Amino acid sequence: VDSADTTHLHVDMRLTDAPRTFRVAIAAHPEYNERFWRYVRNIRATAGASIVREDSAVWRVTAPGGGTTISYSMQLPPREPSVRGSWRMFLTPRGGLVGGYDTFMYLPDLEVRNPRVTIVAPAAWRVASALAPSGERRFTAPDQLTLLDSPILLGELREWRFTAGRALHRVYYWNAANTTPFDSVAFLTGVRGLAEETIEFFGGAPYPEFTFLFQDAAYGGLEHMNSVTLGAPSDQLARNPYGTLEETAHEFIHSWNLMRLRPSGRGGLDYRPNGQTSGLWWSEGLTLYYADVLLRRAGLPIEDSSRVTHVEELLERYLFNAGNTRISPERASLAEYAGGPEVLDGYDPNVHLQGELLGTALDLMIRRATGGRRSVDDVMRSMMARFSGPRGFTGADIENTVRETCGCDVSAFFTDHVRKGVPLDFNQFLSAIGMRMSVEWKPAVDDSGKAILDYRLRAGETESGAMRVYIMDPESGWATSGLRTGDELVSIGQQAVTSQAEFREAFRSMAIGDTVRVVFKRSGAVMTKDIVAAGFRVPDVQIRPIANPAAQQLQLRKAWIEAK
Incomplete structure (x- = not known):
């Protein structure tokens, strides 16, 4: 990496004991396939070897000597017109994000043990990654998947450390130019509190070490097995040091629910578009559910003032987007990374939102059926214990685990609301805690009361x-x-x-x-x-207590509102 040339980075890929002919490829990320093969430049092999492009993302190498060095440059993609996505490769004179799917090729037909990486970058830059260090700016991964799943943050980095669940957690923050000072003590308090609460909930950390890669002047995040990339604009943190905590919770909890507890159909490396699965509603929706619940349990600041307010807002968004009530969560899951509205009869459902509301509904169902002795917490822990191996989980696995947890028949719920797309009538679930929702459709207006043009x-x-x-x-x-x-x-x-x-x-x-x-x-x-x-019109959802609730309803309501 050359800080004077932020348009390219250079990669030398040295192979030993390779067969006479083999293939190299750029893998497609299952979630955000950006087709980085488009940015490969000047690919070549050492003298005596040849390399020929077989497909858009695949090259065949012939190396008579049994080994070779493949060299190529990665052209940085065009800069985004506004704020950069934190998961995307970038370079500036102050640092950048490299490695992973955006940078490294892999060998699709061969098993590679303990691949090693050496970073050549400006001496003043620090290097942060979940990869295991093996020397000065040298790192090792157990396999190719781990190598590609471990982005590398470079540059002027701040670092903090803490231990939670007997695992070391490193927190790095990349400063952009003209960064705004913020309260780093409160910022770290939030991250640490989240980690401790999440590890306690799941019964331990599934990793020996974890790395948070926060970046100034960026938004969003992306989960990895042992790390996470996150946008955390310093001007936003200056206003509220907890302002990115909900997004942090979402991506961090994915280290359990998605990266280890995987839906069937997701996993492994492939240079072809992949990752389609009907179980994304669980992987995304329940992760969002726990991003809210675990922050409340940890006593950390959260945007919505109460669980009732949070569910009201979810229901307003759910009803506003017709796709949520027309397209089943399983069908929406399959289409999430495969075409969107064009393959869903023109609708654009939000499978994350569908899944979070399904998780909330299941939680209320289980609490009512068991008198508060169990909740969706027990389903999540059981799923982790039983299905976090290579096989992954299916929709039937979720349904069977819920049925075993609550001791009740949930077949109609899964048939109607997961597979068929029958809209959720949330009053049947809120009745468990003695509450009821009402919906009023009103003209959409701005803060001054002026009608808003339909922006859909x-x-x-x-x-x-x-x-x-x-x-x-x-x-x-x-x-x-x-x-x-x-x-x-x-x-x-x-x-x-x-x-x-x-x-x-x-x-x-x-x-x-x-x-x-x-x-x-x-x-x-x-x-x-x-x-x-x-x-256009928008829904206004209000959730209020019913008159004369039963004692059990009051008991369940208290525990639910307190996120217990």
Whole structure:
């Protein structure tokens, strides 16, 4: 890595005892496949060996001597127009994120034991990774999967350490230029409290060491077996040192629920798109459920003031997006990384949200059936104990574990709400704690009370450069006026639309009641629709106690509200 050239990084891949011919490839991440094979440049092999590209992400090497060095450069992808995703490779004169799926090739046909990595970077930079250190800026992994699952953070890093569950935890923070000072003591208190509560819940740490890779000027996060990359903008932390704790909890808990307790169909390395599974609703939804619950149990600050407020907000989001109530969580799981609305009849359900509400419903069902003796906690621990091996879990495994935990028939619940997509009637679950929800649909307005233009229209750039339409709700005015997900925009009103910026400008120029001419292409044919810009309605959910609850309802309500 050269701090003077942040457009490329260089990789030498030395192999010994290799067969005469073998393949190397760029693996596809199961969650965010960004096709980094597009950025491989100047690939070559040492004298006497040859290398030929067989497929977009695969090269065949012939090395008569039984070993060779493969050299290549990785061109850094175009910078994002706004804040960078924390999981994406980047380089700046102050450091960057490298390694993993974005940087390293692997050998798809061979078992590689104990691959080693040496980092050549500016002397002033620090190096942080979950990989095992084996010398100065040298690291070792037990296998190729671990190597690719262990990103490397470089540069001007701050470091803190603590022990939780007998495991060492390292916390690194990369400072961007002009970083804003923040309360690092409170920041670390939150991370440590989360780690301690999570490890206590699961009954121990599944790793000997864990590494948090926080980055300034970035957003989001990505889970790994023994580490996590997380965006933590310093200006946000200056306002609230706990401001990224909920995202941290989400990604950290994935170290158990997703990375070790894996849904069947996910796991291993593959250069082809992979990771499709019908169990993502559990892996994402229950992780979000526990990100909320465990932070409350730890007594740490959280955005929603109470569990009731949190569930009200979840239900509002659930009802607002028609895809959540039309598409089953299993079907939404399968489509999450395989096309989205275009393969779901134009709907765009949020499988994370569906799963969190399913977890909440299951928890209330189990508490009622067992008189509060058990909860979804027992299901999660049992799932971890039984299915965290290579096989993974299936939908039937979840259903059977819930049935065994509560001693009740849950077949109708899983048939209707997991496999068929029957909308959740949450009052039947809230009755367990003597509460009831009401829903009122109201016009969407801003803080001043002015009606808001229906924003359930998106546009994304395709590989060809066209701006493709994405409609969040096929029952919205945009869809009923004739637009479809997949249409390619030409213009909106007087504004040509060839970029995100132009799309946003065209959208900002509209007002409710305007008749807007939209020109688009569908199957190669140019079409025109005159669409009246309109507002939309949003649900307002209120959850309130019922009159004259039974003693058991009050008992269960108290434990549920306190997240016990």
